[in-house]
Amino acid sequence: MWILIGSFLGLMLLGLPVAVAMAAASLVYILVSGSVPDLVLAQRMIAGAESFPLLAVPFFILAGNLMNIAGVTGRIYNFAIALVGWMRGGLGQVNIIGSVIFSGMSGTAIADAAGLGTIEIKAMKDHGYSTEFSVGVTAASATLGPIIPPSLPFVIYGMMANVSIGALFLAGVIPGVLMTVFMMATVAIHARRNQWGSDMVFDWRRLGAASVEIVVVLCFPLAVWLMTQAGVSVNWAISIALLVLLAADWHFDFSAVMALMTPVILIGGMTLGWFTPTEAAVAAVLWSLFLGLVRYRSMTLRSLAKATLDTVETTASVLFIVTAASIFAWLLTASQAAQIMSDTILGFTDNKWVFLLLANLLILFVGCFIDTIAAITILVPILLPIVLKLGIDPLHFGLVMVLNLMIGLLHPPLGMVLFVLARVAKLSVERTTMAILPWLVPLFAALIAITYVPEITLWLPRAMGLGR
Incomplete structure (x- = not known):
């Protein structure tokens, strides 16, 4: 045991990935x-990647990349401005609402930070917000990506x-x-303390x-349900509702209706059993392609090729981590x-509430040093038996x-969101870290x-x- 853990920690201290x-x-x-x-090393690494649920990983990554190049992020941002830009600290609230919507498409915090974050930070700086505040709220809202479905870490877990x-x-x-409410309340507190007004004039029409x-x-979904209750088959009901929606969107040229449909299609389809989470990832890609190539016509073959290559690179990185973590966890x-x-x-301790406190401290510590996917793969075999023994629901855990x-992800030395936003905002890692610290309070x-209210x-x- 000490050979395995000691060599791993030693190699990490030497700076190896x-x-x-x-x-x-x-x-x-x-x-x-x-x-x-020796052969077991190769066998277990292959077995770690040979999983049907893992097929969702490249498709969700590709869907996030396609959404970024299809012009969807800009439409989401404009929609969020219309919805909450009139509030005090308006663009801070817009930042959070934009992340909520984009979370229902990408499933990753990094895609949120790199995609919407670029637009949000520039707009906030142009409206007079400090770079530190802009970076802090963007980092905090990016954590919603893997919490609001779909979510890549949930697939691995x-x-x-x-x-x-x-x-x-x-x-x-x-x-x-809940996280959205806490973050919006934090923006409101900052706005009141600094005497910030709204960034957009309140407009009933907008x-x-x-x-x-x-x-x-x-x-x-209401129209689909009503048609099925009237005896129309589910497939026909969805087709009719979708055609009506497309016609309305083309006629009225809504800003973000088709983008907002992404989480409805994904969550509704999985809840009603139309497709599995893995198939939902494929549906997200197809919907992204439809928006970029047909509806918005903002996607070119060059940008599509770039998104595909970026997806291959990211997927290879994730799957390499999964395969290496699989053999490590097995050993x-x-x-x-x-x-x-x-x-x-x-x-x-055999008290589940004390255990949850210790588990939080352990996972927080591990999360500062080890990639999210690797941390899940290593910690689940260790902690899950205790979770089940203490009667904690594995969904909750x-x-x-x-x-x-x-x-x-917001902490050095391995916080990827931290490094992405430092690059986007052209800040040092130290200043970015200090900007993020106040936003750890709502998180x-x-x-x-x-943790302590499982319901x-x-x-x-x-x-x-679907629960126990």
């Missing part, structure tokens, strides 16, 4: 112990913990709303137009390291784990609420018949 450190530590353990055949990915997606809805778009989107189990760690934690790791408040997470999956 986390995936390389895990693969090399696993190889060192196999060579030194002699208890595991569901695969590792053998939990329904659809149930995990539903479990993230109410926590995502607000009314945005409200109409929301109503149009909500009418889609943790095979060497009894996971069992020893579990017994040590259970020997310290999945939300706790992912939110902790999202907060880790930690949401984390405490989600925030579990109510919706249970209401939809």
